[in-house]
Amino acid sequence: DQQVKQNSPSLSVQEGRISILNCDYTNSMFDYFLWYKKYPAEGPTFLISISSIKDKNEDGRFTVFLNKSAKHLSLHIVPSQPGDSAVYFCAASWMDSSYKLIFGSGTRLLVRP
Amino acid sequence: DVKVTQSSRYLVKRTGEKVFLECVQDMDHENMFWYRQDPGLGLRLIYFSYDVKMKEKGDIPEGYSVSREKKERFSLILESASTNQTSMYLCASSFQLAGGVYEQYFGPGTRLTVT
Known part of the structure:
Protein backbone atom coordinates (compact mmCIF):
# COMPACT_ATOMS: atom_id res chain seq x y z
CA ASP A 1 0.00 0.00 0.00
CA GLN A 2 1.89 3.01 -1.29
CA GLN A 3 1.16 6.11 0.73
CA VAL A 4 3.18 8.33 -1.59
CA LYS A 5 2.74 7.82 -5.32
CA GLN A 6 4.55 9.17 -8.32
CA ASN A 7 2.52 7.86 -11.21
CA SER A 8 4.82 9.03 -14.00
CA PRO A 9 7.99 6.91 -14.13
CA SER A 10 9.59 9.23 -16.67
CA LEU A 11 9.30 12.69 -18.20
CA SER A 12 11.11 14.24 -21.16
CA VAL A 13 11.29 18.02 -21.57
CA GLN A 14 13.06 20.42 -23.93
CA GLU A 15 15.75 22.61 -22.42
CA GLY A 16 14.33 26.00 -21.39
CA ARG A 17 10.80 24.70 -20.96
CA ILE A 18 8.97 23.95 -17.72
CA SER A 19 9.23 20.53 -16.06
CA ILE A 20 6.32 19.51 -13.86
CA LEU A 21 6.72 16.48 -11.64
CA ASN A 22 3.70 15.22 -9.74
CA CYS A 23 3.17 13.38 -6.49
CA ASP A 24 0.01 12.13 -4.77
CA TYR A 25 -0.38 10.95 -1.20
CA THR A 26 -3.06 9.10 0.69
CA ASN A 27 -2.27 9.75 4.36
CA SER A 28 -3.92 12.95 5.57
CA MET A 29 -1.60 12.95 8.61
CA PHE A 30 1.37 13.95 6.45
CA ASP A 31 2.36 17.50 7.26
CA TYR A 32 5.74 17.95 5.63
CA PHE A 33 6.82 17.14 2.10
CA LEU A 34 10.24 17.04 0.48
CA TRP A 35 11.70 16.57 -2.96
CA TYR A 36 15.01 14.79 -3.46
CA LYS A 37 17.08 14.58 -6.61
CA LYS A 38 19.25 11.59 -7.47
CA TYR A 39 21.95 11.25 -10.08
CA PRO A 40 23.14 7.77 -11.11
CA ALA A 41 25.70 6.25 -8.73
CA GLU A 42 25.06 8.98 -6.13
CA GLY A 43 22.82 9.22 -3.09
CA PRO A 44 19.70 11.40 -3.19
CA THR A 45 20.20 15.06 -2.29
CA PHE A 46 17.62 17.33 -0.75
CA LEU A 47 16.11 19.81 -3.19
CA ILE A 48 13.16 21.65 -1.67
CA SER A 49 10.45 21.13 0.93
CA ILE A 50 7.06 22.47 1.97
CA SER A 51 5.06 22.44 5.18
CA SER A 52 1.36 21.62 5.08
CA ILE A 53 0.55 25.10 6.36
CA LYS A 54 1.75 26.52 3.04
CA ASP A 55 0.61 25.99 -0.52
CA LYS A 56 3.75 27.15 -2.29
CA ASN A 57 7.48 27.29 -1.68
CA GLU A 58 9.99 28.71 -4.13
CA ASP A 59 13.76 28.39 -4.35
CA GLY A 60 15.32 29.78 -7.50
CA ARG A 61 14.19 27.74 -10.49
CA PHE A 62 12.36 25.25 -8.27
CA THR A 63 8.84 25.71 -6.91
CA VAL A 64 6.77 23.18 -5.01
CA PHE A 65 2.98 23.50 -4.89
CA LEU A 66 0.80 21.72 -2.36
CA ASN A 67 -2.93 21.08 -2.79
CA LYS A 68 -4.05 19.54 0.49
CA SER A 69 -7.64 19.00 -0.53
CA ALA A 70 -6.50 16.94 -3.51
CA LYS A 71 -3.60 15.37 -1.57
CA HIS A 72 -1.34 16.38 -4.41
CA LEU A 73 1.95 18.17 -4.74
CA SER A 74 4.00 19.13 -7.73
CA LEU A 75 7.53 20.30 -8.41
CA ASP B 1 29.05 19.96 4.96
CA VAL B 2 27.39 16.80 6.21
CA LYS B 3 29.20 13.73 5.10
CA VAL B 4 27.71 10.24 5.03
CA THR B 5 30.08 7.59 3.79
CA GLN B 6 29.48 3.97 2.92
CA SER B 7 32.21 1.37 3.04
CA SER B 8 31.83 0.07 -0.51
CA ARG B 9 30.41 1.45 -3.76
CA TYR B 10 30.14 -1.96 -5.40
CA LEU B 11 29.98 -5.40 -3.83
CA VAL B 12 29.52 -8.88 -5.27
CA LYS B 13 28.66 -11.72 -2.91
CA ARG B 14 27.57 -15.31 -3.23
CA THR B 15 24.25 -16.72 -2.08
CA GLY B 16 24.42 -17.71 1.57
CA GLU B 17 27.29 -15.40 2.48
CA LYS B 18 27.04 -13.05 5.45
CA VAL B 19 27.33 -9.46 4.24
CA PHE B 20 28.19 -6.34 6.21
CA LEU B 21 27.44 -2.85 4.87
CA GLU B 22 28.96 -0.03 6.89
CA CYS B 23 27.84 3.57 7.12
CA VAL B 24 29.50 6.46 8.93
CA GLN B 25 28.28 10.04 9.41
CA ASP B 26 30.37 12.88 10.74
CA MET B 27 27.72 15.34 11.97
CA ASP B 28 26.68 13.84 15.29
CA HIS B 29 23.17 13.08 13.98
CA GLU B 30 20.88 11.09 16.23
CA ASN B 31 18.99 9.24 13.54
CA MET B 32 20.37 6.88 10.93
CA PHE B 33 18.58 4.85 8.26
CA TRP B 34 19.10 2.03 5.80
CA TYR B 35 17.08 1.94 2.56
CA ARG B 36 17.14 -0.13 -0.53
CA GLN B 37 16.33 1.34 -3.92
CA ASP B 38 14.83 -0.81 -6.66
CA PRO B 39 13.47 0.31 -10.05
CA GLY B 40 9.81 1.25 -9.84
CA LEU B 41 9.73 0.84 -6.07
CA GLY B 42 11.59 3.93 -4.93
CA LEU B 43 13.34 3.97 -1.59
CA ARG B 44 12.09 1.44 0.93
CA LEU B 45 13.10 1.65 4.58
CA ILE B 46 14.77 -1.45 5.97
CA TYR B 47 15.75 -0.34 9.50
CA PHE B 48 16.43 2.88 11.35
CA SER B 49 18.09 3.85 14.58
CA TYR B 50 17.31 6.87 16.75
CA ASP B 51 20.12 6.38 19.25
CA VAL B 52 23.09 4.16 20.04
CA LYS B 53 21.99 0.53 20.46
CA MET B 54 18.40 1.50 19.56
CA LYS B 55 16.79 0.26 16.39
CA GLU B 56 13.38 -0.05 14.80
CA LYS B 57 12.17 -2.10 11.89
CA GLY B 58 11.20 -0.29 8.75
CA ASP B 59 8.93 -1.54 6.01
CA ILE B 60 11.05 -4.45 4.75
CA PRO B 61 13.26 -5.78 7.59
CA GLU B 62 13.05 -9.47 6.69
CA GLY B 63 16.46 -10.97 5.96
CA TYR B 64 18.32 -8.02 7.47
CA SER B 65 19.64 -6.96 10.84
CA VAL B 66 21.45 -3.83 12.02
CA SER B 67 23.96 -2.74 14.60
CA ARG B 68 24.65 0.68 16.10
CA GLU B 69 27.37 0.50 18.72
CA LYS B 70 28.60 4.06 18.18
CA LYS B 71 26.63 7.16 17.32
CA GLU B 72 28.42 7.78 14.04
CA ARG B 73 28.26 4.23 12.69
CA PHE B 74 25.29 2.17 11.51
CA SER B 75 25.81 -1.27 10.02
CA LEU B 76 23.43 -3.32 7.90
CA ILE B 77 23.87 -7.09 8.01
CA LEU B 78 22.56 -9.63 5.57
CA GLU B 79 22.71 -12.84 7.58
CA SER B 80 22.53 -15.13 4.55
CA ALA B 81 22.51 -13.23 1.28
CA SER B 82 19.97 -14.20 -1.35
CA THR B 83 19.61 -13.15 -4.98
CA ASN B 84 16.49 -11.09 -4.19
CA GLN B 85 18.69 -8.87 -2.04
CA THR B 86 20.54 -7.65 -5.10
CA SER B 87 19.88 -3.92 -4.93
CA MET B 88 21.23 -0.44 -4.30
CA TYR B 89 21.58 0.15 -0.55
CA LEU B 90 21.47 3.71 0.73
CA CYS B 91 22.37 4.92 4.19
CA ALA B 92 21.11 8.24 5.56
CA SER B 93 21.36 10.31 8.70
CA SER B 94 19.04 13.10 9.75
CA PHE B 95 18.88 16.20 11.90
CA GLN B 96 16.04 18.35 13.10
CA LEU B 97 15.23 21.59 11.33
CA ALA B 98 13.37 24.50 12.89
CA GLY B 99 9.74 23.57 13.38
CA GLY B 100 10.47 20.00 14.42
CA VAL B 101 10.87 18.49 10.98
CA TYR B 102 13.86 16.45 9.84
CA GLU B 103 16.01 16.47 6.75
CA GLN B 104 17.87 13.36 5.69
CA TYR B 105 21.34 13.27 4.19
CA PHE B 106 22.30 10.28 2.09
CA GLY B 107 25.50 8.42 1.41
CA PRO B 108 26.54 7.54 -2.16
CA GLY B 109 25.05 4.05 -1.99
CA THR B 110 26.37 0.50 -2.29
CA ARG B 111 25.40 -1.52 -5.32
CA LEU B 112 25.20 -5.10 -4.03
CA THR B 113 24.97 -8.04 -6.40
CA VAL B 114 24.27 -11.49 -4.99
CA THR B 115 25.05 -14.35 -7.37
Whole structure:
Protein backbone atom coordinates (compact mmCIF):
# COMPACT_ATOMS: atom_id res chain seq x y z
CA ASP A 1 0.00 0.00 0.00
CA GLN A 2 1.89 3.01 -1.29
CA GLN A 3 1.16 6.11 0.73
CA VAL A 4 3.18 8.33 -1.59
CA LYS A 5 2.74 7.82 -5.32
CA GLN A 6 4.55 9.17 -8.32
CA ASN A 7 2.52 7.86 -11.21
CA SER A 8 4.82 9.03 -14.00
CA PRO A 9 7.99 6.91 -14.13
CA SER A 10 9.59 9.23 -16.67
CA LEU A 11 9.30 12.69 -18.20
CA SER A 12 11.11 14.24 -21.16
CA VAL A 13 11.29 18.02 -21.57
CA GLN A 14 13.06 20.42 -23.93
CA GLU A 15 15.75 22.61 -22.42
CA GLY A 16 14.33 26.00 -21.39
CA ARG A 17 10.80 24.70 -20.96
CA ILE A 18 8.97 23.95 -17.72
CA SER A 19 9.23 20.53 -16.06
CA ILE A 20 6.32 19.51 -13.86
CA LEU A 21 6.72 16.48 -11.64
CA ASN A 22 3.70 15.22 -9.74
CA CYS A 23 3.17 13.38 -6.49
CA ASP A 24 0.01 12.13 -4.77
CA TYR A 25 -0.38 10.95 -1.20
CA THR A 26 -3.06 9.10 0.69
CA ASN A 27 -2.27 9.75 4.36
CA SER A 28 -3.92 12.95 5.57
CA MET A 29 -1.60 12.95 8.61
CA PHE A 30 1.37 13.95 6.45
CA ASP A 31 2.36 17.50 7.26
CA TYR A 32 5.74 17.95 5.63
CA PHE A 33 6.82 17.14 2.10
CA LEU A 34 10.24 17.04 0.48
CA TRP A 35 11.70 16.57 -2.96
CA TYR A 36 15.01 14.79 -3.46
CA LYS A 37 17.08 14.58 -6.61
CA LYS A 38 19.25 11.59 -7.47
CA TYR A 39 21.95 11.25 -10.08
CA PRO A 40 23.14 7.77 -11.11
CA ALA A 41 25.70 6.25 -8.73
CA GLU A 42 25.06 8.98 -6.13
CA GLY A 43 22.82 9.22 -3.09
CA PRO A 44 19.70 11.40 -3.19
CA THR A 45 20.20 15.06 -2.29
CA PHE A 46 17.62 17.33 -0.75
CA LEU A 47 16.11 19.81 -3.19
CA ILE A 48 13.16 21.65 -1.67
CA SER A 49 10.45 21.13 0.93
CA ILE A 50 7.06 22.47 1.97
CA SER A 51 5.06 22.44 5.18
CA SER A 52 1.36 21.62 5.08
CA ILE A 53 0.55 25.10 6.36
CA LYS A 54 1.75 26.52 3.04
CA ASP A 55 0.61 25.99 -0.52
CA LYS A 56 3.75 27.15 -2.29
CA ASN A 57 7.48 27.29 -1.68
CA GLU A 58 9.99 28.71 -4.13
CA ASP A 59 13.76 28.39 -4.35
CA GLY A 60 15.32 29.78 -7.50
CA ARG A 61 14.19 27.74 -10.49
CA PHE A 62 12.36 25.25 -8.27
CA THR A 63 8.84 25.71 -6.91
CA VAL A 64 6.77 23.18 -5.01
CA PHE A 65 2.98 23.50 -4.89
CA LEU A 66 0.80 21.72 -2.36
CA ASN A 67 -2.93 21.08 -2.79
CA LYS A 68 -4.05 19.54 0.49
CA SER A 69 -7.64 19.00 -0.53
CA ALA A 70 -6.50 16.94 -3.51
CA LYS A 71 -3.60 15.37 -1.57
CA HIS A 72 -1.34 16.38 -4.41
CA LEU A 73 1.95 18.17 -4.74
CA SER A 74 4.00 19.13 -7.73
CA LEU A 75 7.53 20.30 -8.41
CA HIS A 76 8.01 22.91 -11.14
CA ILE A 77 11.42 23.53 -12.67
CA VAL A 78 11.67 26.67 -14.79
CA PRO A 79 13.63 26.91 -16.99
CA SER A 80 14.72 23.29 -17.25
CA GLN A 81 18.41 22.62 -17.88
CA PRO A 82 20.20 19.47 -19.07
CA GLY A 83 21.88 19.23 -15.64
CA ASP A 84 18.44 18.75 -14.12
CA SER A 85 18.25 15.31 -15.73
CA ALA A 86 17.97 12.95 -12.76
CA VAL A 87 15.49 10.88 -10.80
CA TYR A 88 13.26 12.94 -8.53
CA PHE A 89 11.74 11.45 -5.41
CA CYS A 90 8.84 12.90 -3.49
CA ALA A 91 8.80 12.17 0.27
CA ALA A 92 6.45 12.86 3.15
CA SER A 93 6.55 12.84 6.92
CA TRP A 94 4.25 13.57 9.84
CA MET A 95 4.82 15.26 13.16
CA ASP A 96 4.49 12.20 15.40
CA SER A 97 7.17 10.44 13.39
CA SER A 98 8.86 13.34 11.70
CA TYR A 99 12.25 11.71 11.53
CA LYS A 100 10.87 9.02 9.23
CA LEU A 101 10.25 9.72 5.54
CA ILE A 102 7.96 7.85 3.17
CA PHE A 103 9.25 7.99 -0.40
CA GLY A 104 7.51 7.73 -3.72
CA SER A 105 8.81 5.51 -6.51
CA GLY A 106 10.55 8.35 -8.35
CA THR A 107 10.25 10.08 -11.73
CA ARG A 108 13.14 10.08 -14.17
CA LEU A 109 13.46 13.50 -15.80
CA LEU A 110 15.33 13.92 -19.07
CA VAL A 111 15.98 17.46 -20.24
CA ARG A 112 16.86 17.45 -23.93
CA PRO A 113 19.33 20.09 -25.19
CA ASP B 1 29.05 19.96 4.96
CA VAL B 2 27.39 16.80 6.21
CA LYS B 3 29.20 13.73 5.10
CA VAL B 4 27.71 10.24 5.03
CA THR B 5 30.08 7.59 3.79
CA GLN B 6 29.48 3.97 2.92
CA SER B 7 32.21 1.37 3.04
CA SER B 8 31.83 0.07 -0.51
CA ARG B 9 30.41 1.45 -3.76
CA TYR B 10 30.14 -1.96 -5.40
CA LEU B 11 29.98 -5.40 -3.83
CA VAL B 12 29.52 -8.88 -5.27
CA LYS B 13 28.66 -11.72 -2.91
CA ARG B 14 27.57 -15.31 -3.23
CA THR B 15 24.25 -16.72 -2.08
CA GLY B 16 24.42 -17.71 1.57
CA GLU B 17 27.29 -15.40 2.48
CA LYS B 18 27.04 -13.05 5.45
CA VAL B 19 27.33 -9.46 4.24
CA PHE B 20 28.19 -6.34 6.21
CA LEU B 21 27.44 -2.85 4.87
CA GLU B 22 28.96 -0.03 6.89
CA CYS B 23 27.84 3.57 7.12
CA VAL B 24 29.50 6.46 8.93
CA GLN B 25 28.28 10.04 9.41
CA ASP B 26 30.37 12.88 10.74
CA MET B 27 27.72 15.34 11.97
CA ASP B 28 26.68 13.84 15.29
CA HIS B 29 23.17 13.08 13.98
CA GLU B 30 20.88 11.09 16.23
CA ASN B 31 18.99 9.24 13.54
CA MET B 32 20.37 6.88 10.93
CA PHE B 33 18.58 4.85 8.26
CA TRP B 34 19.10 2.03 5.80
CA TYR B 35 17.08 1.94 2.56
CA ARG B 36 17.14 -0.13 -0.53
CA GLN B 37 16.33 1.34 -3.92
CA ASP B 38 14.83 -0.81 -6.66
CA PRO B 39 13.47 0.31 -10.05
CA GLY B 40 9.81 1.25 -9.84
CA LEU B 41 9.73 0.84 -6.07
CA GLY B 42 11.59 3.93 -4.93
CA LEU B 43 13.34 3.97 -1.59
CA ARG B 44 12.09 1.44 0.93
CA LEU B 45 13.10 1.65 4.58
CA ILE B 46 14.77 -1.45 5.97
CA TYR B 47 15.75 -0.34 9.50
CA PHE B 48 16.43 2.88 11.35
CA SER B 49 18.09 3.85 14.58
CA TYR B 50 17.31 6.87 16.75
CA ASP B 51 20.12 6.38 19.25
CA VAL B 52 23.09 4.16 20.04
CA LYS B 53 21.99 0.53 20.46
CA MET B 54 18.40 1.50 19.56
CA LYS B 55 16.79 0.26 16.39
CA GLU B 56 13.38 -0.05 14.80
CA LYS B 57 12.17 -2.10 11.89
CA GLY B 58 11.20 -0.29 8.75
CA ASP B 59 8.93 -1.54 6.01
CA ILE B 60 11.05 -4.45 4.75
CA PRO B 61 13.26 -5.78 7.59
CA GLU B 62 13.05 -9.47 6.69
CA GLY B 63 16.46 -10.97 5.96
CA TYR B 64 18.32 -8.02 7.47
CA SER B 65 19.64 -6.96 10.84
CA VAL B 66 21.45 -3.83 12.02
CA SER B 67 23.96 -2.74 14.60
CA ARG B 68 24.65 0.68 16.10
CA GLU B 69 27.37 0.50 18.72
CA LYS B 70 28.60 4.06 18.18
CA LYS B 71 26.63 7.16 17.32
CA GLU B 72 28.42 7.78 14.04
CA ARG B 73 28.26 4.23 12.69
CA PHE B 74 25.29 2.17 11.51
CA SER B 75 25.81 -1.27 10.02
CA LEU B 76 23.43 -3.32 7.90
CA ILE B 77 23.87 -7.09 8.01
CA LEU B 78 22.56 -9.63 5.57
CA GLU B 79 22.71 -12.84 7.58
CA SER B 80 22.53 -15.13 4.55
CA ALA B 81 22.51 -13.23 1.28
CA SER B 82 19.97 -14.20 -1.35
CA THR B 83 19.61 -13.15 -4.98
CA ASN B 84 16.49 -11.09 -4.19
CA GLN B 85 18.69 -8.87 -2.04
CA THR B 86 20.54 -7.65 -5.10
CA SER B 87 19.88 -3.92 -4.93
CA MET B 88 21.23 -0.44 -4.30
CA TYR B 89 21.58 0.15 -0.55
CA LEU B 90 21.47 3.71 0.73
CA CYS B 91 22.37 4.92 4.19
CA ALA B 92 21.11 8.24 5.56
CA SER B 93 21.36 10.31 8.70
CA SER B 94 19.04 13.10 9.75
CA PHE B 95 18.88 16.20 11.90
CA GLN B 96 16.04 18.35 13.10
CA LEU B 97 15.23 21.59 11.33
CA ALA B 98 13.37 24.50 12.89
CA GLY B 99 9.74 23.57 13.38
CA GLY B 100 10.47 20.00 14.42
CA VAL B 101 10.87 18.49 10.98
CA TYR B 102 13.86 16.45 9.84
CA GLU B 103 16.01 16.47 6.75
CA GLN B 104 17.87 13.36 5.69
CA TYR B 105 21.34 13.27 4.19
CA PHE B 106 22.30 10.28 2.09
CA GLY B 107 25.50 8.42 1.41
CA PRO B 108 26.54 7.54 -2.16
CA GLY B 109 25.05 4.05 -1.99
CA THR B 110 26.37 0.50 -2.29
CA ARG B 111 25.40 -1.52 -5.32
CA LEU B 112 25.20 -5.10 -4.03
CA THR B 113 24.97 -8.04 -6.40
CA VAL B 114 24.27 -11.49 -4.99
CA THR B 115 25.05 -14.35 -7.37
